[in-house]
Structure formats: structure tokens, C-alpha cells
Amino acid sequence: MHTRRAPLRAKKKSAAAHVPELIFGDLWEFDPAPETADPRLRDQYDLFIGGTFVPPRSGRYFETVNPATEKVIASVALAGPDDVDAAFAAAQKAFEGPWRKMPGKERGKYIYRIARLIQERAREFAVVETMDGGKPIKESRDFDVPMAAAHFFYHAGWADKIEYALPGCRVEPLGPVGQVIPWNFPLLMLAWKIAPALAMGNTIVLKPAETTPLTALKLGELLREAELPHGVVNFVTGAGDTGAAVMGHPAAKKIAFTGSTEVGKIIMRQTAGTDKKMTMELGGKAANIVFDDAPIDQAVEGVVNGIFFNQGHVCCAGSRLLVQESIAELFVEKLKRRIDVLRVGNPLDKNTDVGAINSRMQLEKIEELVESGVAQGATIYQPSCRLPGRGFFYRPTIFTAVTQSHRIACEEIFGPVLSVLTFRTLEEAVEKANNTAFGLSAGVWTDKGSRILKMSTLLKAGVVWANTFNKFDPSSPFGGYKESGFGREGGRHGLLDYAKVV
Numbered sequence: 001m002h003t004r005r006a007p008l009r010a011k012k013k014s015a016a017a018h019v020p021e022l023i024f025g026d027l028w029e030f031d032p033a034p035e036t037a038d039p040r041l042r043d044q045y046d047l048f049i050g051g052t053f054v055p056p057r058s059g060r061y062f063e064t065v066n067p068a069t070e071k072v073i074a075s076v077a078l079a080g081p082d083d084v085d086a087a088f089a090a091a092q093k094a095f096e097g098p099w100r101k102m103p104g105k106e107r108g109k110y111i112y113r114i115a116r117l118i119q120e121r122a123r124e125f126a127v128v129e130t131m132d133g134g135k136p137i138k139e140s141r142d143f144d145v146p147m148a149a150a151h152f153f154y155h156a157g158w159a160d161k162i163e164y165a166l167p168g169c170r171v172e173p174l175g176p177v178g179q180v181i182p183w184n185f186p187l188l189m190l191a192w193k194i195a196p197a198l199a200m201g202n203t204i205v206l207k208p209a210e211t212t213p214l215t216a217l218k219l220g221e222l223l224r225e226a227e228l229p230h231g232v233v234n235f236v237t238g239a240g241d242t243g244a245a246v247m248g249h250p251a252a253k254k255i256a257f258t259g260s261t262e263v264g265k266i267i268m269r270q271t272a273g274t275d276k277k278m279t280m281e282l283g284g285k286a287a288n289i290v291f292d293d294a295p296i297d298q299a300v301e302g303v304v305n306g307i308f309f310n311q312g313h314v315c316c317a318g319s320r321l322l323v324q325e326s327i328a329e330l331f332v333e334k335l336k337r338r339i340d341v342l343r344v345g346n347p348l349d350k351n352t353d354v355g356a357i358n359s360r361m362q363l364e365k366i367e368e369l370v371e372s373g374v375a376q377g378a379t380i381y382q383p384s385c386r387l388p389g390r391g392f393f394y395r396p397t398i399f400t401a402v403t404q405s406h407r408i409a410c411e412e413i414f415g416p417v418l419s420v421l422t423f424r425t426l427e428e429a430v431e432k433a434n435n436t437a438f439g440l441s442a443g444v445w446t447d448k449g450s451r452i453l454k455m456s457t458l459l460k461a462g463v464v465w466a467n468t469f470n471k472f473d474p475s476s477p478f479g480g481y482k483e484s485g486f487g488r489e490g491g492r493h494g495l496l497d498y499a500k501v502v
């Protein structure tokens with residue numbers, strides 16, 4: 001919760017924790033607190049190829065809108081197959097030129113420089129990320145942008161050290177790599193992709209998502225400032241066809257994709273039979289499991305953070321709450337009280353907790369899945385907060401009386417919607433948590449260390465958080481099991497996906 005009146009906030013917080021019924025009055029009025037930093041945007045962006053911005057050979061442009069206002073922010077070049085060819089030609093030339101031969105310690109200096117420039121321009125990047133994608137400014141300011149910088153810092157350190165981690169081996173770059181990313185963490189996903197690829201000496205062609213291309217294009221400007229050799233990083237903007245051209249390009253020695261399982265499968269079919277190295281970071285339907293000995297109020301905060309962070313547009317979102325039956329009623333009551341005071345609205349306002357849904361298409365997908373939940377018999381709860389008249393917004397939503405066969409318990413909603421299920425024993429919790437096609441993440445809330453260790457071995461998930469959720473660090477590998485994909489990003493594991501070890 002946020003308020004300008006600190007003493008009242010303290011009082012209200014403790015009331016929320018212990019006497020829920022006292023807090024159900026109207027929300028206090030807040031003065032608007034909009035972030036005002038200049039985003040330094042242009043009206044039109046070309047493709048970033050060979051270290052410079054070039055008009056698309058396709059001659060076509062598309063518009064990117066602000067999902068909170070539905071207003072056009074800028075027009076952006078649409079890369080066709082010829083443009084993707086040009087980007088890979090630039091990447092190949094840069095690879096064979098100075099980049100491949102550059103000692104790791106020199107390469108590392110460029111990566112450090114990128115990290116420092118992101119920090120210097122952090123406010124500007126945060127505003128653009130929020131305008132283009134709809135996420136609350138407090139998240140882009142305090143999470144997306146600092147984490148993106150952290151990824152460059154971390155990987156800069158590896159550029160001249162990887163061989164010390166693999167005694168007796170030689171580590172070589174792969175060549176040009178093709179990368180495609182989604183719209184939920186545009187700059188951060190870009191950092192996850194580019195930083196390890198650069199550290200290992202590869203060159204890059206990356207396609208950002210159609211609805212959120214702007215931070216990548218601004219990063220292109222920043223790479224010029226960092227004087228990165230031309231062609232080492234290239235950005236081709238566009239939609240799915242551009243993505244397919246990047247993934248299928250014969251010059252791409254490795255492809256890295258983050259996005260939906262559905263598109264991941266299309267790419268696997270498209271590239272079957274080639275010798276491309278490949279990593280897939282796909283969807284999720286994580287279980288956040290609360291045992292009856294958990295610190296309840298902390299767990300409520302963790303569950304709220306797990307599903308309402310970034311409007312639930314999070315691959316590892318804790319979208320299924322599994323709560324032990326003996327505390328389920330109390331827990332759900334506290335959860336409802338908590339979401340009653342989430343502030344939904346202008347993403348640029350520093351007090352906003354839940355911003356705009358990324359696009360009309362995504363909003364319609366959320367609406368359709370929520371309707372299916374109601375139709376299949378689950379019980380819906382939504383706070384009565386007012387939503388802005390324009391833009392794509394959705395109320396935080398909790399479903400109880402959910403069964404494992406409901407669509408809202410199986411399918412990735414990728415929105416601010418939590419499905420609550422209950423369990424009696426640890427075995428039942430594990431069985432329900434693992435009863436999904438996905439396996440990206442899970443959360444366990446309990447006082448017992450031994451139970452945490454046991455659960456972390458039994459849960460089929462790439463990451464298991466204990467008494468916390470949505471915690472990330474560049475040194476910690478992230479990735480999935482089953483239909484959540486394969487390969488890891490972050491840490492030493494992530495680096496080795498961008499290298500040949502001989």
C-alpha cells in the first residue's frame with residue numbers, strides 16, 4: 001500500500017493484518033504522482049542493422065500504442081525477409097571482423113559500458129517501458145531496468161573468465177545467433193538474451209515483440225553511444241513473420257526463443273532437421289503452495305506478488321494457489337481484503353499497483369478464460385475498484401471452488417487472475433502442483449526447512465522459491481521442464497548455451 005500520510009499508513013497496515021473488517025471503507029484519495037521524466041522518443045523508428053538505423057527494405061511500418069491510453073506512441077519499421085537477411089549479413093560480418101578475435105577482457109569492457117549507460121538513463125528507459133507495455137512505473141523503475149543493468153554487469157564479468165570455470169577446455173563462440181522475445185519484460189528479456197551471447201563472443205539478430213519494440217530501439221541508440229562494433233547487435237522489429245524469419249534463418253547458429261508454448265512448438269517444427277543449437281523459454285502455470293504453519297500475512301503478500309506483479313503477465317506467475325485446507329478460509333479472506341486495496345490505473349503513476357493489460361488481444365484472452373471459469377462453476381471474486389475509461393484494464397480476480405479440470409486451473413491466463421485449490425497432505429499438494437503440462441516455477445510457504453527441501457526435490461519445476469516468490473538474480477539459472485521449455489538462462493548454465501566447449 002502507498003500513501004503520502006505515513007502515520008495513517010502504519011495504522012492501516014496493522015489493521016489489515018489483524019482486524020480485516022476495519023479496512024473496508026473507501027480507499028483514501030491519493031494525489032496523482034505521475035513520473036515525468038522525458039522518454040526522449042522519436043515519432044518513427046527504423047531497423048537497427050550494422051550499427052545504424054536503416055529504413056526497412058519492405059517499406060512498411062506499424063504503430064506501437066500505449067495500452068493505458070490506446071494512443072499511438074511511434075511508428076516502427078516492419079522487417080521483411082530481405083531485412084532479416086541484411087541483419088544476419090551484418091552479424092556474420094561483425095563476427096568474422098573484430099568481435100570473434102577480440103580478447104574476452106576487451107569484450108567485457110563493452111558489456112560493462114552498456115550496463116553503466118543503462119543505469120545512467122534508467123529513468124528514461126523505465127518511462128518508455130511503462131508507456132509501451134503498460135506495467136506500473138514502480139516495477140519498471142525498481143525491477144525491469146535495474147535487473148537489465150544487473151544482467152549486463154554480471155555477464156561482463158564472465159567475458160574473460162569462462163575458461164577458468166572449465167579447466168582444460170577451450171570455449172569458442174558459435175557465430176550469429178537469432179533471438180525472439182515476448183512483451184512482458186521487453187528490456188529485461190532482451191538483456192537475458194544479449195548479455196550472455198555477447199559475453200561468449202557471438203553476434204546477434206534479435207526481434208522484440210510487436211507491441212513493445214521501443215526499449216530495444218532505444219537500446220540500439222545506447223549501443224551506438226557505447227561504440228559497440230557495428231553489426232554485433234542488430235534489432236529487427238515486426239510481428240510473427242519477422243520472428244519466423246529470424247528463427248529459421250540459415251545463418252543463425254543458435255536460436256533462443258522466449259514466448260508461448262504454442263509458438264515454441266511451431267519453431268521446433270520449423271527448425272527440425274537443422275543443426276542449430278536451441279533454447280526455449282516457454283509458458284507456465286505455477287503452483288504457490290501454502291502450508292498451515294506458514295507465516296500467513298507474509299504468504300498473503302507473496303501470493304499477491306506472485307500473481308498480480310506485472311498484471312500477471314509473468315511466465316513464472318504463481319497462478320495456482322494451493323492452500324492447506326485447515327487455513328484455506330482464513331487465507332482466502334485475507335487475500336480478498338488485500339486485493340481490495342490494490343490500486344489499478346495509470347501505469348505512470350507511482351502509486352499504481354496494477355497497470356494496463358498489454359494489448360486488447362491479451363485483454364480479450366483474459367476475459368474469455370475468466371468467463372470459462374464462471375461457466376465451469378468456479379466462484380469469482382473481484383474488488384469493486386473503478387477502472388479508467390480508456391485503455392486496457394482488468395480487475396484483480398480470485399477464483400475459489402476451482403477443480404483441477406477447470407480451464408482456469410490448466411491453461412496459462414497470463415493476466416491478474418488467481419485460481420485457488422486446496423490440499424490436505426504434502427503428497428496431495430505435490431500431486432496437484434505437478435499435475436500440469438508446464439514446469440517452470442513453484443513456491444512453497446512453510447516454517448519447516450526439512451519440508452522445503454523435500455518439496456523442492458518433488459516439485460517438477462525449474463525454480464522453487466521458498467517463503468518468497470518472483471525472486472531473480474543474473475547468477476541463478478532460470479528455465480523449465482516439460483512444456484515450459486528447455487535450456488537455462490542466467491548463471492554459468494546460461495552462458496554455456498551460447499558457446500562451444502572443446
Ligand code: NAP
Binds near residue numbers: 184263
Ligand atoms: P508469443 O505469442 O509466443 O510471442 C513471443 C514472440 O514470438 C513475439 O516476439 C512474437 O511476435 C513472436 N512470434 C510469434 N509467432 C512467431 C513465429 N511463428 N515464429 C517466430 N516468432 C514468432 O508469446 P507472447 O504472447 O508474446 O508472450 C507470452 C508468453 O511468453 C507466455 O506464454 C509466457 O509464459 C512466455 N514467457 C516465457 C518466459 C520464460 O522465461 N519461460 C518469459 C517470458 C514470457 P509478435 O508478438 O510481435 O507477434
Ligand code: MG
Binds near residue numbers: 064132211
Ligand atoms: Mg506498445
